[in-house]
Amino acid sequence: MTFKPARLLLALIAVAAAPAFAQNLAVVNGKAIPSSRVDEAVKQLVAAGQGQDSVQLRMAIKEEMIAREVLMQEAVKQGYDKKPDVKQALDNARQAIVVNQLARDFIAKNPVTDAEIKAEYDKFKAQTGDKEYHVRHILLDSEADAKAVIAKIKGGAKFEELAKQSKDTGTAANGGDLDWATPSSFPPEFAAGFTGLQKGAVTDNPVKTSNGFHVIKLDDTRPAKFPALEEVKPQIADALAQKKLADYREQMVKKAKVQ
Known part of the structure; x- marks a missing residue:
């Protein structure tokens, strides 16, 4: 729409003459609802990715705020705020x-x-x-049981097969695999058990932690991957x-x- 000079002047006069109305979203039973509430609500919704600033969104918020004010007034009238x-x-x-x-x-x-x-x-x-380490472990209740497992491995038994008896039910089925990780991901005593191992080697003695006794195998190592700052x-x-x-x-x- 193109304003004619006289109509534009009237519009400007109307805005200047009623600044109070421009600051209120609505007046409900004499109680004003500031327009700033809509602006804040729109800002929060847009920031949360729940909508885009639009006439439709602002109208929906306006209706919601009016309804809420009506209900608030009724709740106060009935003494709920007390x-x-x-x-x-x-x-x-x-x-x-x-x-x-x-x-x-x-x-x-x-x-x-x-x-x-x-x-x-x-x-x-x-x-x-x-450095990252790819390790496996077998968790047992006693040191004697762990030593017996180590003896079997040194005798030729496969680590992955013996891992099926591990008390760590989360890794027993997949050969005791703990995947790639850095030493800091484990308890210090557990990490100390594998950081000195050669690739493919198994700990000579059980490693004790609060969970029990571990037999640890080092599958491989690789440089640690760090995200850029x-x-x-x-x-x-x-x-x-x-x-x-x-x-x-x-x-x-x-x-x-x-x-």
Whole structure:
């Protein structure tokens, strides 16, 4: 539509003369619903991938908010907001909203730096090691049983066949296969049992852990594969931000007088 000069002037005057109406989505029984609520709802839905900003979406939100306001007014009229369980739920919701805002502001004021992310990435690589191991194991209840299995393997028995008696039911059927992993993925004592083995070798002695006694075989090794820093940067940043927030929470709790 093309506005004629006179009609455009009238439209501008109408907008300027009624700024209050432009700020409200609707007025329900004298209670105004701010238009900003629709904007916020649209923003959240779009960010969550649940819709696109459109006239239809805004109309649907408007109808929902009007209906909710009508029901809210009726609930208050009937005294539901005075019920103990409702008041408790409202207090809990209020506390959650306020605390979440505090957390968001804290993270915004204490951002994770690129240097911190790089340091965490390097630390992870150092702890993980530069080699992956493909190992198998047989888990037994006693050291004697584990030694007996080792003796059978040295006598020519196949490791994969003996693995069927393993107490680890998750790997017994597939020859005790634990797939490729880095030493840091296992308990220290278990990792120590295979990192010194040659390809194809089996531990000379049972390896004891909290789960029992293990007979371990090393199938092969290969260089560890690490994702590039840029690939995992968002995850590392989020983890560090959450750690900062947890430390802040711990400090605040320690300062509080709790009786």
